[in-house]
Amino acid sequence: MNFEDVTMVRVRNPIIIDQEYCPWNTCNKKIPSKIKISKVSFKNIHGTTKAEEGVVLICSSGVPFDGVELSNIDLKFNGKPAKAVCSNVKPIIKGNAPTCEPYKPLPS
Structure with missing residues (x-):
């Protein structure tokens, strides 16, 4: 899956993949997701974000992401570069x- 040439304007979560997402607190957090995510690229993404973290990649500890690429990402939060936070993944940076x-x- 490729996301390419996208402009973000004051977006809360510009780039996010969260395998720990649990909207109604009905998930057993001790059991990691068994969904394998691989070959995802984010290229030429720019603009502004409402959150300090412009890139959030939270991957399953059971089947970590494979082949995730970040290339030419320029997201700003309050005029400064937005942060990227990751868990169980080492994206390819280009x-x-x-x-x-x-x-x-966050604490439960």
Whole structure:
């Protein structure tokens, strides 16, 4: 799956894949997702975000992402480069793109 040449304007979650998403707290967080995500690219994505984290990649500990590429990502939060946070993935970085910081989940 490829996302390419996209302009974001004050978007809350410009780039997000979250395998721990659980909208009604009915999930067992001790059991990781068994869905394998691979070969996803985000190229030439630019614009502004409402959140400090413009890139959020939270992957399953059971089947981590494979072949995720970030290339030429230029997202701004309050005029500064937006951050990228990641868990269980090491994206391939090409060109200008933020380096992933460790994802820190909110306390339950």
